[in-house]
Amino acid sequence: MRRSVSVMLVIALCISGMTINAKGIEGDGEITTRFADGGYIIESVTENSARSTGSKSGYKRYKYYESNGKMAWCVDIFGNFVYTGATSTCIASNISVTVYDTAWVEIASNSSESGNSAIGQVTMGRYALGALVESKTVDLRLTCDANGNLS
Numbered sequence: 001m002r003r004s005v006s007v008m009l010v011i012a013l014c015i016s017g018m019t020i021n022a023k024g025i026e027g028d029g030e031i032t033t034r035f036a037d038g039g040y041i042i043e044s045v046t047e048n049s050a051r052s053t054g055s056k057s058g059y060k061r062y063k064y065y066e067s068n069g070k071m072a073w074c075v076d077i078f079g080n081f082v083y084t085g086a087t088s089t090c091i092a093s094n095i096s097v098t099v100y101d102t103a104w105v106e107i108a109s110n111s112s113e114s115g116n117s118a119i120g121q122v123t124m125g126r127y128a129l130g131a132l133v134e135s136k137t138v139d140l141r142l143t144c145d146a147n148g149n150l151s
């Protein structure tokens with residue numbers, strides 16, 4: 001009996017981490033990624049006011065909703081950029097995680113700068129009765145083009 005419960009938990013973890021390659025752009029520019037378990041992530045970009053010509057900062061927000069439509073957590077990847085009209089470079093990055101459903105916790109996160117992008121990854125886990133029952137790993141990317149446009 002105990003072995004069958006363990007096998008079922010492993011199967012649930014494997015299924016819950018799988019994504020459906022279904023990305024759609026909503027009317028307001030938000031991108032939605034749907035998971036096989038019915039959960040989904042909505043991505044949106046916010047540009048901060050320009051501090052000076054040739055520099056830009058902002059963030060991309062990844063909001064995770066469970067299959068019931070309840071927002072469980074969100075992750076922001078922040079980036080500071082310099083651009084010239086011909087090139088752009090990410091000079092700083094950071095990640096912030098906000099949890100709305102206390103069953104979820106941040107397992108791991110990291111960020112770095114790569115060319116004209118702030119990149120990162122976050123792994124979130126959901127616990128029930130003290131056991132990890134679901135995890136989501138999300139790749140994060142905020143990019144600045146040569147004209148200072150964030151995506």
